[in-house]
Amino acid sequence: MPRPAAVDLEAAYQASGVGPVLEQLDRELVGLAPVKGRIREIAALLLVDKLRMDLGLRAQPPTLHMSFTGNPGTGKTTVAARMADILHKLGYIRSNHLVSVTRDDLVGQYIGHTAPKTKEILKKAMGGVLFIDEAYYLYRPENERDYGQEAIEILLQVMESRRDDLVVILAGYADRMDRFFGSNPGFRSRIAHHIDFPDYSAGELMAIGERMLAAQSYRFSPAAREAFARYIVARMQQPHFANARSVRNALDRARLRQAVRLFEGRARDLTAEDLMTIDASEILASRVLGAPAA
Amino acid sequence: MNAEPQKPRSGRYDAGVMKYKDMGYFDLDYLPKDTDVLAVFRITPQDGVDAEEAAAAVAGESSTATWTVVWTDRLTASEKYRAKCYRVDPVPGADNQYFAYIAYDLDLFEENSIVNLSASVIGNVFGFKPLKALRLEDMRLPIAYVKTYAGPPTGIVVERERLDKFGRPLLGATVKPKLGLSGRNYGRVVYEALKGGLDFTKDDENINSQSFMHWRDRFLYCMEAVNRAQAMTGEIKGTYLNVSAGDMEQIYERAEFAKQLGSTIIMIDLVIGYSAIQSISRWCRRNDMILHLHRAGHSTYTRQKSHGVSFRVIAKWMRLAGVDHIHAGTVVGKLEGDPATTRGYYDICREAFNPQALQHGLFFDQDWGGLRRVMPVASGGIHAGQMHQLLHHLGEDCVLQFGGGTIGHPMGIAAGATANRVALEAMILARNEGRDYLAEGPAILAAAARGCTPLAQALEVWKDVTFNYTSTDSPDFVPSVSVA
Amino acid sequence: MRLTQGTFSFLPDLTDAQIGAQVAYCLRNGWAVNLEFADDPHPRNTYWEMWGQPMFDLKDPAAVMYELAACRKVHGGRAYIRLSAFDATAGWESLRLSFITDRPAEEPGFGLERQEAGGRNIRYTARSYAANKPVGERY
Numbered sequence: 001m002p003r004p005a006a007v008d009l010e011a012a013y014q015a016s017g018v019g020p021v022l023e024q025l026d027r028e029l030v031g032l033a034p035v036k037g038r039i040r041e042i043a044a045l046l047l048v049d050k051l052r053m054d055l056g057l058r059a060q061p062p063t064l065h066m067s068f069t070g071n072p073g074t075g076k077t078t079v080a081a082r083m084a085d086i087l088h089k090l091g092y093i094r095s096n097h098l099v100s101v102t103r104d105d106l107v108g109q110y111i112g113h114t115a116p117k118t119k120e121i122l123k124k125a126m127g128g129v130l131f132i133d134e135a136y137y138l139y140r141p142e143n144e145r146d147y148g149q150e151a152i153e154i155l156l157q158v159m160e161s162r163r164d165d166l167v168v169i170l171a172g173y174a175d176r177m178d179r180f181f182g183s184n185p186g187f188r189s190r191i192a193h194h195i196d197f198p199d200y201s202a203g204e205l206m207a208i209g210e211r212m213l214a215a216q217s218y219r220f221s222p223a224a225r226e227a228f229a230r231y232i233v234a235r236m237q238q239p240h241f242a243n244a245r246s247v248r249n250a251l252d253r254a255r256l257r258q259a260v261r262l263f264e265g266r267a268r269d270l271t272a273e274d275l276m277t278i279d280a281s282e283i284l285a286s287r288v289l290g291a292p293a294a
Numbered sequence: 295m296n297a298e299p300q301k302p303r304s305g306r307y308d309a310g311v312m313k314y315k316d317m318g319y320f321d322l323d324y325l326p327k328d329t330d331v332l333a334v335f336r337i338t339p340q341d342g343v344d345a346e347e348a349a350a351a352v353a354g355e356s357s358t359a360t361w362t363v364v365w366t367d368r369l370t371a372s373e374k375y376r377a378k379c380y381r382v383d384p385v386p387g388a389d390n391q392y393f394a395y396i397a398y399d400l401d402l403f404e405e406n407s408i409v410n411l412s413a414s415v416i417g418n419v420f421g422f423k424p425l426k427a428l429r430l431e432d433m434r435l436p437i438a439y440v441k442t443y444a445g446p447p448t449g450i451v452v453e454r455e456r457l458d459k460f461g462r463p464l465l466g467a468t469v470k471p472k473l474g475l476s477g478r479n480y481g482r483v484v485y486e487a488l489k490g491g492l493d494f495t496k497d498d499e500n501i502n503s504q505s506f507m508h509w510r511d512r513f514l515y516c517m518e519a520v521n522r523a524q525a526m527t528g529e530i531k532g533t534y535l536n537v538s539a540g541d542m543e544q545i546y547e548r549a550e551f552a553k554q555l556g557s558t559i560i561m562i563d564l565v566i567g568y569s570a571i572q573s574i575s576r577w578c579r580r581n582d583m584i585l586h587l588h589r590a591g592h593s594t595y596t597r598q599k600s601h602g603v604s605f606r607v608i609a610k611w612m613r614l615a616g617v618d619h620i621h622a623g624t625v626v627g628k629l630e631g632d633p634a635t636t637r638g639y640y641d642i643c644r645e646a647f648n649p650q651a652l653q654h655g656l657f658f659d660q661d662w663g664g665l666r667r668v669m670p671v672a673s674g675g676i677h678a679g680q681m682h683q684l685l686h687h688l689g690e691d692c693v694l695q696f697g698g699g700t701i702g703h704p705m706g707i708a709a710g711a712t713a714n715r716v717a718l719e720a721m722i723l724a725r726n727e728g729r730d731y732l733a734e735g736p737a738i739l740a741a742a743a744r745g746c747t748p749l750a751q752a753l754e755v756w757k758d759v760t761f762n763y764t765s766t767d768s769p770d771f772v773p774s775v776s777v778a
Numbered sequence: 779m780r781l782t783q784g785t786f787s788f789l790p791d792l793t794d795a796q797i798g799a800q801v802a803y804c805l806r807n808g809w810a811v812n813l814e815f816a817d818d819p820h821p822r823n824t825y826w827e828m829w830g831q832p833m834f835d836l837k838d839p840a841a842v843m844y845e846l847a848a849c850r851k852v853h854g855g856r857a858y859i860r861l862s863a864f865d866a867t868a869g870w871e872s873l874r875l876s877f878i879t880d881r882p883a884e885e886p887g888f889g890l891e892r893q894e895a896g897g898r899n900i901r902y903t904a905r906s907y908a909a910n911k912p913v914g915e916r917y
Contacts, residue, residue: 122841126841127837460785460875461877527782528887529782529821554899646868715788719789720789727796
């Protein structure tokens, strides 16, 4: 088949359908400007690589395995799903699906259990993306008979020999991932793209919270909004802070308290407004803001 | 509480002749019960006979009525036993023909007896003088009635498991010439065809035990051929040994001998009768034998559209009676078969539930209540060059029988069998790969023939053979495009 | 001889691309795919050895090709390997497709033994020449 002499990058971009995915990412996720920038870079690189392959300037498809580092609740899983979408649209994976696992899904309980378990997950992910959260738990040097090592060896082998069939994304805290790569250089050499997910600012977390409420047809009263802003700042200082996930948990508790308040005042009729509104009391009742334990 | 004063009787039971419509066999307000047996007849009244009266007469004559009022009706719950015509529609596009829908109470029928069902519904009424012609188009058998039958002894799934053959139609051939071969020569045809790649060979409907070939001789030579072909290919093979005979004792004797010789399948003709079919079906169930039914004789009453019994009714009765294979048409071959009508027959054989599909001739929903599936057989005037059309019209759960299309191959029977098998496997491969095998069929066959000389020869010899005649039995309803 | 069990035995041996296309067809239909191998090709030898468990919920044929490659590494050329697809739909609950992907280098075939009995009856036994040898030495 004769190769085309020239290629139209704009046409290829339009045809790929990647544009709408990037827009969706912008709309869906608050903030995360550096992450979005990296995704755009990667998408551009992959699109150009595709064209270079079409022109015969590149023989091998590029390595696509990635690592996503950052604290919990910073959007890694969501971005991984969009990444699967982008890779599928660009023709690097055959099926737009993401299999999300942790150590327990890969590593067995007894001798001979790990290999089939790991292989089964790999087979289910083939054609798409395998997302391994907190990947460093696979490696437990303190226990020399740990079955995690077996899973690591199979993973490495498949990441190398089946590059056309599977993209692996390893995710977790930045510092622990660094140590993991340090002791497993096989992984480092197979990862093509690193993306670091920064923590959200207090303002971004507020915007995320309001969006989550709106999606469920709730909203803050003015006083509640002010209280929640204080809540966020306080919560960020506390241990086990998990960004967007902590916001979601706080809002779930607030909705519960609102329901209790409405139920106890059930003597009067409720308006839609009443059913939608989160009051300051629902936020101020949190231990984070110094309320006594319920 | 005072009793209502008794009204004088309407005269319904006064001696004499009265209209069927007035005798309780016609009620457009009757709502059929889920447990009713339903039938739809195509009626052509004599000139001057009112369609509704004719329809009522069919209901009457196929249930409790006789030509005159009888007082002995008063000794029965006659209301219940009267069949009721509950709907009459003119046949679309036909002159003076009507579809009469009739409901029969479940208690009119003995369980597990096609003889009783058919004697009731078609026993007397077809000769009724006020009708020019009458045809039983379709029946709805209530699930309570269906469950009184055991159905096919083997069914499609178990047959496939037993034969270890999946994912493609099975291939067969009827040994030709029909008559005159000695047992020894007959077995040669069987061996060549099976060794060449067919799964089955078949006795013809009138191969029984004539002077040129006694049945025992045929069975012995055929089983030598089957076992030899099995050893040559490592694949399960079979031959439908026709056990049809003059009486049930001989049928059983022949079936027992087939079993003793290790045959996987036996065959009967429709003309042995419904009781004999149900008896041999029971025997097959007890002996793990696949039961092939040749529908010998059916065209005498199924083919003409105005009179007789539709084959779809026969197919339903045979699924109840319990056969594993039934000849159900080829669409493209030499015998009668409109594509849409044939599709209806195949659905009756193979589906767990048939939704109403007027465009396929199915007038009612039919729930088969877990009865096993019947493998339809396509036989008569088909050849390898039609493989894409056959697969398109008939699907993969059927037996394709290439008699002439195997035995008539210029390079011999085994070559003919190989041509058919290669054509079939190439078509299945292409279909599964997602190709438009119907449009690309000739190209797919040509490509397969490049690696298979027997197929190339078959395509060359039969390339112009088609049987394009207007069908006598096509559906009365065509789907219309609706904007809603 | 050439063993003609399976859906595609009369075609030239399928390439990996062709096998992959058949697996894709199975996955589109929601069937589980299973690999088996055997050194006794007798037509009534129903239970070939399973290569691992049947594979459920796969999205892509690569997964099956990965296992097929592993199975070939152990048994390729020394046994038959077949691929089958299982449909769990009510009323079917059996195989929908089954074909041989790999054959031993030599296929010695079957001998047919006949034992004569009364009334011209014959009892037939087909014996695989290969299976007459001990396990491990058959192909």
